[in-house]
Each structure stands twice: as structure tokens, then as C-alpha cells.
Amino acid sequence: MQRYFVPNDQMSDKQVTIKGDDASHITRVMRMQPGQSIVCINQKQRVVLCMLESVDSTEVSASIKEEQSVQTELPIEVTIAQALPKGDKFDLIVQKGTELGASGFLPFSAARSIVKWDAKKSAKKIERLEKIAKEAAEQSYRMKLPVIYPNASTKQVIETFHEYTACLILAEEQAKAGETSILAHQLTNMKPGDKLLVLIGPEGGFSEDEIVLFEQAGAKACGLGPRILRTETASLAVLAAISYHFELMR
Amino acid sequence: MQRYFVPNDQMSDKQVTIKGDDASHITRVMRMQPGQSIVCINQKQRVVLCMLESVDSTEVSASIKEEQSVQTELPIEVTIAQALPKGDKFDLIVQKGTELGASGFLPFSAARSIVKWDAKKSAKKIERLEKIAKEAAEQSYRMKLPVIYPNASTKQVIETFHEYTACLILAEEQAKAGETSILAHQLTNMKPGDKLLVLIGPEGGFSEDEIVLFEQAGAKACGLGPRILRTETASLAVLAAISYHFELMR
The missing domain is CATH 2.40.240.20 (Hypothetical PUA domain-like; domain 1)
Incomplete structure (x- = not known):
């Protein structure tokens, strides 16, 4: 219907x-x-x-x-802080991420983001992403619309860390180094209503400096398995893992 | 590199x-x-x-x-039996599914598949999908190339069931009815080297007749959480859940 x-x-x-x-x-x-x-x-x-x-x-x-009275929202609120990717990948991230239960999307300009959104482009992009989120939320039986936040700088993203219960960095280096336990450990320690921020780099990954800044501000770097995922795949994989953890693993 | x-x-x-x-x-x-x-x-x-x-x-x-000597393959072999979707969605399914570890993709014509692949179109499509799979496998550090099987009928898909340890049907009706435990239960009972076939319907879902045929042949219908996922999102979500189960939940 x-x-x-x-x-x-x-x-x-x-x-x-x-x-x-x-x-x-x-x-x-x-x-x-x-x-x-x-x-x-x-x-x-x-x-x-x-x-x-x-x-x-x-x-x-x-x-x-x-x-x-059916409940279709993820028990924890997940915000995807996504470094600006190339092309129309953000459209895919918002459409699929909305289906998979994200509460919000925070686009930001990371050191290796090739794309730049100026004020005019940003307003247009965000309007477009809001439309995509609304359609996906209706189609997937969501009970709330994900928020599309204005385009931020890395510094501005870090300034939002205190609003979240936990902040995770999806880091390719950690994946290559075989880190496999931090995500599950973090999810196991979260309870309904908690807020998780997931930081995802652009095509070239985060710079070492960015990882240091994120970690100093309290975020933890984690891997997402042994394969290297494209930036637009990482958000979908982490949301599907969170759904599995909280909604399917009983 | x-x-x-x-x-x-x-x-x-x-x-x-x-x-x-x-x-x-x-x-x-x-x-x-x-x-x-x-x-x-x-x-x-x-x-x-x-x-x-x-x-x-x-x-x-x-x-x-x-x-x-690094191991990047999922411990179980997952084949995605995907009913033909509209447009270029199969490209996305193969690209992202390869990153997420699928062992094979089996395109088939379900009752509600709107798209038809004739012999000529099928050969071209499969060649294209093999190229996408190869690029995605190289980029994501896979150790083997996923197989793209020839386009099959529903009957032919059922005839392959005996090759798998288990067959699951991702069914929208089950999701709406709140089924949330069969996937995790099935994964818990699988061991390294086992083979899982995941059946995913087209945009309109499987027909009731198809579900009956699949179930009679031994497949189990399962939900993938409370939200309704698009056909191309379902394969990615199930693969990410399988990765979380076997590779990240320690």
C-alpha cells in the first residue's frame, strides 16, 4: 500500500x-x-x-x-558521516542507507574528497538527497525520515561527536590489518536509543592526519571484514550488519 | 596495489x-x-x-x-539466485555482491520478472556481468572470481537445490509478518565450506506459487528485518549480514 x-x-x-x-x-x-x-x-x-x-x-x-503499531526503525540511531564521493554515489548511499535504517546522513569534505560542494551546489544536492530519502523511506516502510545534514568540514564533523554515544571510523587500513572485532564489540555495548556515528572516507580513504584527529576526539577505527569495500558499499554493509545484530540475531 | x-x-x-x-x-x-x-x-x-x-x-x-597468505573469502560459499530485475540493477548487484563476498550469481526468470533475456541478450549480459565481477573482485582483494551462471528458469533453479547445504528465500511477506530468526538460525548451523543459495525475487516479489514450489523443494522462507528492501538491496544486505556473522562477530 x-x-x-x-x-x-x-x-x-x-x-x-x-x-x-x-x-x-x-x-x-x-x-x-x-x-x-x-x-x-x-x-x-x-x-x-x-x-x-x-x-x-x-x-x-x-x-x-x-x-x-508495527515498529520498523532500528533500535539504535545511526548517522552516516560520509566524505563526499565522486559522481552520483551519494544518491545511492542515501537511497540504500534509508532502506537499511539510517537516521541521518552527514556529507563532509574530507582531505581526499575530489568533489567540492559550494554553497549553491550544496543546497541543490541536499534538496535532491532529501527527496531520495523520502521516497526510499516511504517504499521501505520507515516510520521516520532520515535527516540530511548540511555539508560540513572535518572539523565541524568532529564538533558533533559529543552528540553521539559512540563514533566509529570505517578504515581501510584497519580492514587490511585484519581488525575484525571492534564493530561487534561496540554494538554489543549499545542499548536501544543510543546514537552511533559512522565515519566513512572518500574513494582514496581518510588521510592519516584525519584518523589521528578523529581518534583524539574519541572515535575508534574499525575494519569491516577482509575485503576492501568501495566507499558507497561501506555504509550499506555497516547498516546491514547493525540490522543483523539488533533485529535478526535473536 | x-x-x-x-x-x-x-x-x-x-x-x-x-x-x-x-x-x-x-x-x-x-x-x-x-x-x-x-x-x-x-x-x-x-x-x-x-x-x-x-x-x-x-x-x-x-x-x-x-x-x-591472507584469506579474504567468506567461509561459506553464497550464491545469489536473483530474479531478473529491471534496468541495470543486475550490474549493481554483481558489483556490490562481489565486494561483499558472493561466490556466484544465478540470474533467473521469475513469474513477475518484467524483463526477459533471450539467448542473444543473455550472452551479452553475462559477458558484461563477468567483466563487472572481475573488476570488483580485483578491487576488493577477492581471491576468486564469482561465477555468473547462465540465465535459468525457476524450474532449473530448483533443480540445483541439491548442490547446496541450504536454500533460503528472501520473502517480503515474511518480512512484513515479522519473521526475524530463520537467517541467523541457519547461519549458526553452517560450517566453513558449506554452500548457501539465497533466492531473491523481482520488484514485485515472488508469486505464492513460486514460494510453494521452492518450499516443497526444501528452501526456507525468511525475512530480513522489518523494513521492506528493494530487490537490489536485499542481496547486499544478506551478504553483509553473512559477513558480519562469520567474519566480524567473534
Whole structure:
């Protein structure tokens, strides 16, 4: 069933109002009619089954038929601090990372990031990534939208470390050196509601200086197995491992 | 360091010969010179550090300087039986799946596969996927090339079940129904060298008839967590989970 995120003020006790692109999607793409059902989720993770009442390409209203109580969010909040990669790889990282449960994505300019986002490019990119995240969140039955943070510097990323329960650096050197236990150890020590920041380098990896700065600020370098993963694969692999740890290993 | 797979007959005790596209890659793309080093891997997973001796765009020869003993293969062999997806998603599945350690990819026409591969298209596609797998295997430090099997029917896929230790169906219905323990249970019961077949449906999922046929032939349906993953994300998530289980959870 089609799912739509709505702001809290568009979901009352009994009624949901859908505006903008989503209203247009319901009428023009899905060609839905009054009487058909959709699922809506507000910013408090309230999930409701609704029946469409009036349908217009600028505004759709629906009545709430049922509260849904299924939990689809990862028990810990994972933010992916991703050094800017080349090409359109960030699109893939956000789409797949959203499906796999990430709470946020923090793009940043690492020493070896070849791509630069200036202020104008950054605003456009972030708008695009927010759209990708919303579509992926709806398609994958997420209950909240991941946050796309503004493009930061390495220094600014480090300044956010105190907001997290733990910070991990996915480091190729550690992978090559056969480090295999830090991730599992860290996850075992986390409890529901904890916040994890995962730092992922660009194509050329982090510089030694960056690793030192991250470690001095409290982050731990860890490997992700014996194979060397591309930057866009690393975020997906760590999120899938976290899902396996918390959601499937019982 | 650049890595190249070579046939067994091109690696002797002391010497490696590299031909074809790889010789051209060494000379024209990497512009390497005699005296520089590469790593070569033969079909017996022998990994050697070599020094280039003579360099020509059709044939490169190198002398073996060191045997390398690092193990980068998943302890179990995982074959992804992937129902044909739309567009170029199979490229992504093979590239990322190779990085994440898959032993093979078996494309097949499921009931709801919209795409069809005829004999001519199939040959071209498989050649393309083999090239993607080779590049990804070299980049990710794999010790063997994943096999790309010819496009099969559902019936033909079922006929291969007896070759595997276990067969799992990644089923959206199971995910929605909250099944979360079969994958971990299955992995816990597997030992190094065992073979796992993972069946993944097309965009619309498997039909009920297909699931019944698979189950009658001994496969088990399992969920992959509470979120609904796109078909191309499912293979990556299951491989990352398998890596976490066998390689990182100590």
C-alpha cells in the first residue's frame, strides 16, 4: 500500500490532509479515487491507515480508519558521516542507507574528497538527497525520515561527536590489518536509543592526519571484514550488519 | 596495489604472464614500467606479489617475489539466485555482491520478472556481468572470481537445490509478518565450506506459487528485518549480514 509522510499539523485525531507533491502523486501518478486506502506517518511516528475522501491534485483529504503499531526503525540511531564521493554515489548511499535504517546522513569534505560542494551546489544536492530519502523511506516502510545534514568540514564533523554515544571510523587500513572485532564489540555495548556515528572516507580513504584527529576526539577505527569495500558499499554493509545484530540475531 | 586474476597455466613457480585486456590495462591505463609491483591471483587462490619484467600491451611478464597468505573469502560459499530485475540493477548487484563476498550469481526468470533475456541478450549480459565481477573482485582483494551462471528458469533453479547445504528465500511477506530468526538460525548451523543459495525475487516479489514450489523443494522462507528492501538491496544486505556473522562477530 502507498505510504506518505505528513507534518504533524496535517494529521488530527480523525483526519489527514496531504498537500504539494504527494497530493499530485496520489492523483496524477497513482490515479487514486475516494474510497481507496493509503498509509500516513507523521513526525511522531504515528502510523495510520486512511481512506481517501476528497482527491485534488493540490490537496487530498483522508479519514483515519486504523492505528498501526508495527515498529520498523532500528533500535539504535545511526548517522552516516560520509566524505563526499565522486559522481552520483551519494544518491545511492542515501537511497540504500534509508532502506537499511539510517537516521541521518552527514556529507563532509574530507582531505581526499575530489568533489567540492559550494554553497549553491550544496543546497541543490541536499534538496535532491532529501527527496531520495523520502521516497526510499516511504517504499521501505520507515516510520521516520532520515535527516540530511548540511555539508560540513572535518572539523565541524568532529564538533558533533559529543552528540553521539559512540563514533566509529570505517578504515581501510584497519580492514587490511585484519581488525575484525571492534564493530561487534561496540554494538554489543549499545542499548536501544543510543546514537552511533559512522565515519566513512572518500574513494582514496581518510588521510592519516584525519584518523589521528578523529581518534583524539574519541572515535575508534574499525575494519569491516577482509575485503576492501568501495566507499558507497561501506555504509550499506555497516547498516546491514547493525540490522543483523539488533533485529535478526535473536 | 593493482591486482590481476590469471589462469593457472599463466602462473608458474617463479613467473606470471598476463595477456589480453589486463596486459593492456597495465600498460595503457596504469602506464606501469618494469620494476613496478603488482599482485596476481590464480584459480587455485594462490596470491603472489610480483615485479614486472617486460611490459607490452599484449603480454606482460613478471617474476614472483613473495607468496601472500591472507584469506579474504567468506567461509561459506553464497550464491545469489536473483530474479531478473529491471534496468541495470543486475550490474549493481554483481558489483556490490562481489565486494561483499558472493561466490556466484544465478540470474533467473521469475513469474513477475518484467524483463526477459533471450539467448542473444543473455550472452551479452553475462559477458558484461563477468567483466563487472572481475573488476570488483580485483578491487576488493577477492581471491576468486564469482561465477555468473547462465540465465535459468525457476524450474532449473530448483533443480540445483541439491548442490547446496541450504536454500533460503528472501520473502517480503515474511518480512512484513515479522519473521526475524530463520537467517541467523541457519547461519549458526553452517560450517566453513558449506554452500548457501539465497533466492531473491523481482520488484514485485515472488508469486505464492513460486514460494510453494521452492518450499516443497526444501528452501526456507525468511525475512530480513522489518523494513521492506528493494530487490537490489536485499542481496547486499544478506551478504553483509553473512559477513558480519562469520567474519566480524567473534
